[in-house]
Amino acid sequence: MTSQILNSFQFNLFRQILAMEGLDLTENAREVFELRIQRFAIRHGLPLDQLPFLLKQDETLRIALAESLIIHESYFYREAHHFTTLTRHLLPERITCTDRPISILSAGCARGEEAYSIRISILEALPQVSSQIKITGVDRSKEMIDAAQVGLYSIHALREVPARLSEKYFAQQMSDLFSPNSEVREGVDFFQLDLLKESLNKEVYDIIFCRNVMMYLTSDARERLKSNFETALKPGGSFFFGTTEVFSNPPVTLRKSQSGNSFFFKKVGECS
Numbered sequence: 001m002t003s004q005i006l007n008s009f010q011f012n013l014f015r016q017i018l019a020m021e022g023l024d025l026t027e028n029a030r031e032v033f034e035l036r037i038q039r040f041a042i043r044h045g046l047p048l049d050q051l052p053f054l055l056k057q058d059e060t061l062r063i064a065l066a067e068s069l070i071i072h073e074s075y076f077y078r079e080a081h082h083f084t085t086l087t088r089h090l091l092p093e094r095i096t097c098t099d100r101p102i103s104i105l106s107a108g109c110a111r112g113e114e115a116y117s118i119r120i121s122i123l124e125a126l127p128q129v130s131s132q133i134k135i136t137g138v139d140r141s142k143e144m145i146d147a148a149q150v151g152l153y154s155i156h157a158l159r160e161v162p163a164r165l166s167e168k169y170f171a172q173q174m175s176d177l178f179s180p181n182s183e184v185r186e187g188v189d190f191f192q193l194d195l196l197k198e199s200l201n202k203e204v205y206d207i208i209f210c211r212n213v214m215m216y217l218t219s220d221a222r223e224r225l226k227s228n229f230e231t232a233l234k235p236g237g238s239f240f241f242g243t244t245e246v247f248s249n250p251p252v253t254l255r256k257s258q259s260g261n262s263f264f265f266k267k268v269g270e271c272s
């Protein structure tokens, strides 16, 4: 067994404090969390044994530590079967039942890979209506939102994008970085938002993606997010979660649905 940086009492203190930010410091990833907490203390010139007390009083410091523990990993065309369900079934259905523009939310969008992937899928499958569909990406991390707006990606982030599409929609920039072209960026906006601390407006989104976000959160935080999404979805709207995530205790108005390999939730009510 590897040596521990924190004893159980200290680890539990950090766990309680980070739960205030919605984070679940699971025992099975304890080593990784301890290492990151230690690095954070060194970087900020703070004694590790005093850190819990400082974090309790200082929200800015607590948010900074939470940010350094959160996983921001994402890539283009991740779990792409969701985008097929979106463009083949959900959007055509939505477009026929309403004259209003369609709004899609990428919640926990990281560096924008998900939001831009949705846009490319729409440009490919539904070019005639792409201008009526608005995509918004939000993330609690300012660093992620800044990166999404700049939009520069390594070839690794494009590994799942079919070659034909990467040639069509990305331009190579300096030092082997790629950026989505103006057609992809059009209709995609990003802003910083902590979904645990701010409420989304009522019935504003037709489709919400919140994939690979809830798995790192406490059960309390997951419940708060679900209720935020339930409120923000329009009647008849759909909600996607990550393929490897368990979405237990869905709100009563959300009904589980399936299309091919994709599972998602549909909000009861008529689209109008």
Ligand SMILES: C[S@@+](CC[C@H](N)C(=O)[O-])C[C@H]1O[C@@H](n2cnc3c(N)ncnc32)[C@H](O)[C@@H]1O
Pocket (backbone or CB within 6 Å): 022, 070, 071, 072, 073, 074, 075, 078, 107, 108, 109, 110, 111, 114, 138, 139, 140, 141, 144, 193, 194, 195, 196, 197, 210, 211, 212, 213, 242
């Ligand atoms: C692992 S990434 C997932 C990115 C993308 N959705 C995907 O599936 O590839 C999780 C992202 O969720 C964001 N996140 C976590 N909690 C959040 C919250 N309360 N509000 C907004 N974003 C949050 C993190 O900052 C991180 O960038």
